[in-house]
Amino acid sequence: MQETVKVAVDAMGGDHAPAEIVKGAVEAVKTREDITVYLIGRQEAVDAELAKYEYPTSRITVVHAEEVIETAESPVHAIRKKKQSSIVIGLNMVKEKEADAFVSAGSSGAVLVGGQVIVGRMKGIQRPPLASVIPTEEGASLLLDCGANVDARSVHLLQFAQMGALYMEHVIGVNNPKVAIVNIGAEEEKGNALVKETFPMLKECENINFIGSIEAREIPHGGADVIVCEAFTGNVVLKLYEGVSSVMLGVIKQGLLSTLRSKIGAILIKPALKETLKKFDASQYGGAPLLGLNGLVVKTHGSSKAKEVTNSIIQCIAFKQQRINEKIKANLEVVNEKEQRR
Amino acid sequence: MQETVKVAVDAMGGDHAPAEIVKGAVEAVKTREDITVYLIGRQEAVDAELAKYEYPTSRITVVHAEEVIETAESPVHAIRKKKQSSIVIGLNMVKEKEADAFVSAGSSGAVLVGGQVIVGRMKGIQRPPLASVIPTEEGASLLLDCGANVDARSVHLLQFAQMGALYMEHVIGVNNPKVAIVNIGAEEEKGNALVKETFPMLKECENINFIGSIEAREIPHGGADVIVCEAFTGNVVLKLYEGVSSVMLGVIKQGLLSTLRSKIGAILIKPALKETLKKFDASQYGGAPLLGLNGLVVKTHGSSKAKEVTNSIIQCIAFKQQRINEKIKANLEVVNEKEQRR
Numbered sequence: 001m002q003e004t005v006k007v008a009v010d011a012m013g014g015d016h017a018p019a020e021i022v023k024g025a026v027e028a029v030k031t032r033e034d035i036t037v038y039l040i041g042r043q044e045a046v047d048a049e050l051a052k053y054e055y056p057t058s059r060i061t062v063v064h065a066e067e068v069i070e071t072a073e074s075p076v077h078a079i080r081k082k083k084q085s086s087i088v089i090g091l092n093m094v095k096e097k098e099a100d101a102f103v104s105a106g107s108s109g110a111v112l113v114g115g116q117v118i119v120g121r122m123k124g125i126q127r128p129p130l131a132s133v134i135p136t137e138e139g140a141s142l143l144l145d146c147g148a149n150v151d152a153r154s155v156h157l158l159q160f161a162q163m164g165a166l167y168m169e170h171v172i173g174v175n176n177p178k179v180a181i182v183n184i185g186a187e188e189e190k191g192n193a194l195v196k197e198t199f200p201m202l203k204e205c206e207n208i209n210f211i212g213s214i215e216a217r218e219i220p221h222g223g224a225d226v227i228v229c230e231a232f233t234g235n236v237v238l239k240l241y242e243g244v245s246s247v248m249l250g251v252i253k254q255g256l257l258s259t260l261r262s263k264i265g266a267i268l269i270k271p272a273l274k275e276t277l278k279k280f281d282a283s284q285y286g287g288a289p290l291l292g293l294n295g296l297v298v299k300t301h302g303s304s305k306a307k308e309v310t311n312s313i314i315q316c317i318a319f320k321q322q323r324i325n326e327k328i329k330a331n332l333e334v335v336n337e338k339e340q341r342r
Numbered sequence: 343m344q345e346t347v348k349v350a351v352d353a354m355g356g357d358h359a360p361a362e363i364v365k366g367a368v369e370a371v372k373t374r375e376d377i378t379v380y381l382i383g384r385q386e387a388v389d390a391e392l393a394k395y396e397y398p399t400s401r402i403t404v405v406h407a408e409e410v411i412e413t414a415e416s417p418v419h420a421i422r423k424k425k426q427s428s429i430v431i432g433l434n435m436v437k438e439k440e441a442d443a444f445v446s447a448g449s450s451g452a453v454l455v456g457g458q459v460i461v462g463r464m465k466g467i468q469r470p471p472l473a474s475v476i477p478t479e480e481g482a483s484l485l486l487d488c489g490a491n492v493d494a495r496s497v498h499l500l501q502f503a504q505m506g507a508l509y510m511e512h513v514i515g516v517n518n519p520k521v522a523i524v525n526i527g528a529e530e531e532k533g534n535a536l537v538k539e540t541f542p543m544l545k546e547c548e549n550i551n552f553i554g555s556i557e558a559r560e561i562p563h564g565g566a567d568v569i570v571c572e573a574f575t576g577n578v579v580l581k582l583y584e585g586v587s588s589v590m591l592g593v594i595k596q597g598l599l600s601t602l603r604s605k606i607g608a609i610l611i612k613p614a615l616k617e618t619l620k621k622f623d624a625s626q627y628g629g630a631p632l633l634g635l636n637g638l639v640v641k642t643h644g645s646s647k648a649k650e651v652t653n654s655i656i657q658c659i660a661f662k663q664q665r666i667n668e669k670i671k672a673n674l675e676v677v678n679e680k681e682q683r684r
Contacts, residue, residue: 137589147526150534184489184577192492192574216582220589232534235526236575237582240558244586247479247562248622252594255611255618262614268607269598276597280590 002034005320007313008090008099011041011049012068013106014302018042021105022049024309029059031310035317038099040065040086065089068106071302075109079117087111091118094295101296101316103287105304112148115290115297122325124332125292127156129231130299131164132238133172133285138222140282142168142177147235148290154198157181157228158205162331163291164226165208170322171315172285176209180224182233183213194230202228207331245280283308286315292328296320344376347662349655350432350441353383353391354410355448356644360384363447364391366651371401373652377659380441382407382428407431410448413644417451421459429453433460436637443638443658445629447646454490457632457639464667466674467634469498471573472641473506474580475514475627480564482624484510484519489577490632496540499523499570500547504673505633506568507550512664513657514627518551522566524575525555536572544570549673587622625650628657634670638662 009025011018018041025037036059039046043064050060067085069078082088087106091114093099102119104111112130121128129145144164145152152160161179168177181202183191188199190213202210214224216237229237256266287300287308296319300312351367353360360383367379378401381388385406392402409427411420424430429448433456435441444461446453454472463470471487486506487494494502503521510519523544525533530541532555544552556566558579571579598608629642629650638661642654 137592150526182578184492184574184581195574216578216580217585219582220585232526232537233575233578236524236558236578238558239526240561240579240582241586243559243562244583245590248587248590250479251618251622252615255615258614258618262611265607265610265612265614269604269611270607272600272604272607273594273597276593276600280593 002321004034004036005317006036006099007316008038008040008093008102009313010086010090010104010106011039011046012065012086013104014304016305017105018045018049020304020306021309022046023306025060025313026053026055027306027310028313030055032314032317035059035313037313038063038093040090063089069110071107073107075107075113078110079114087114088118091115094119094297100320101298103298103300103312103316105300105302108299111297111299112290115293119293119295119297122292122294122329125159127152128290128292129160130288130290131167132288133282134238134241135280135282136220136222140285141222141225141227143227143234143237145231145234146238146288147231150231152230154194154201157198157230158201161202161205161208161226161228163328164228166324166327166331167289167291168226170324170327171318174225177225178211179208179226179228180211180214182227182229183215186213186215284311287312344663346376346378347659348378348441349658350380350382350435350444351655352428352432352446352448353381353388354407354428355446356646358647359447360387360391362646362648363651364388365648367402367655368395368397369648369652370655372397374656374659377655379655380405380435382432405431411452413449415449417449417455420452421456429456430460433457436461436639442662443640445640445642445654445658447642447644450641453639453641454632457635461635461637461639464634464636464671467501469494470632470634471502472630472632473509474630475624476580476583477622477624478562478564482627483561483564483567483569485569485576485579487571487573487576488580488630489573492573494572496536496543499540499572500543503544503547503550503568503570505670506570508666508669508673509631509633510568512666512669513660516567519567520553521550521568521570522553522556524569524571525557528555528557626653629654
């Protein structure tokens, strides 16, 4: 049997906390035997939710946290002041190696800041990127950086590419993932200063399968498995993806309800449509990992329901068992050695 | 009667040239009396298309152009070498005031480069932005810069905002348009270095209705009328918009055809769906103007059919009759005076 992976989960974070978070954690320990979960939050509230379920009780432990960081709070201030919050306690457990990973649907800012400040960056990693799995026609792609650090430099993007490729290969299971950089044209001479500087570095990098530029239009078609960009661009891509899909579905729904004839049609198409739209949903791959830290920190959507929480917890197993951080370290050493030889 | 507007049209540019371009031009002169069109292209080919239609012949003139710039060519090289191309001839007509505007569905790069090199920038405008009208739930928004100049600075974005607001108000007809800057969070302290520097300048600018940041998620919901960003971001937004919509429609179509039941439903919903999807299509507003030049240059989609060509030609009328360039000039003078007073 594989080693057990210990996952700390923020029971108080997200729109549906603690109910859906607790439900997701229970589902996770029932699905996988090689996992134990620490549910961090107000003991009473979490216990009350847990009491609703039958589950292997030895594999869920409640860790009391007096405070909650709200999404409206300043992340830096909150991390510094709210030492008894579920986020700070969870991140400290990863730092102290009491947990292998921390999963939160709470304040993105606090998780990003806290991940870097409390858990800390791996030696050699300057900017730990937030990596999101986005749905495509072909399945899914990993987009990074999605918003951890703006104004990154080329050397950071090179690290994003390497970390992203390892994650995509060993956690998501894509063999020899195709890596591309977001650009505004397919040719090598296109792009802004950052892309022009980064492109040849990616091209020379031996431990990734770099296929060149990807235009934003091609991203939803699944033209690349790992899509590298600076965090401002990444965040725009991620959020526009959500915005356009949601507006398109709204417009279509409005069309379906506009006439009696279309209403009847809508009833007939509903099951089939639901089935195919499910494919265009990346929540099965779990949340967004913050890569390059001394441990794993995963941010899931604030709107996460139990299923996404379960998937986010389960993705931590592969991350640990596949020793992604050791692989990242080994890859960085290869790069550093090459640089020293020059 | 209003003055007549002279529009030079690239009859050879785009996937459906010259047939759809000529058809669109014919439709334009039939729709509006205050317009004359110069169709620039191979005389024989254009004449053959024109012969298919009845129209006021005095208002369409064919201007022979021996050469065509292909989309694969280097724009800078093509503009320099192909003096007899439809794009170079058309842009020269605008430069020499023989035409008020030039419309092309041909090589984007050549139109952008040629617009700046041949027609030239207005005094005081450093980076003429490409402005695209994008569809939203509420109607449409103007996004600029969509790809004319990457690595812009804050002062350029300030000019984009002012030019965009004038265009949206006087050409598209939105009263007191709301102007926003693309950002990765709603708060003023969010963003990359460029956005942080530009935000207070937009806030202080008295001749625009600045409403603050807009997150990419809100763009399709129509949260702002004029959306300002640097060209790399703008191009990513524009192309991702197209990509996500097209993949979503594909996924939905696949769902509709997956079962017999859904196929019957699809037949019933088709007319209503087509009607509402039409609303989510910005081609009625014409092509993308390159703002801040000594004349108007409009780039329409390479895939443009007659309808979009007609709309692109017609939008030139409002641009000229509303004296957008004079208004841009007056606005810039206000800004410059203020700067001198400081």
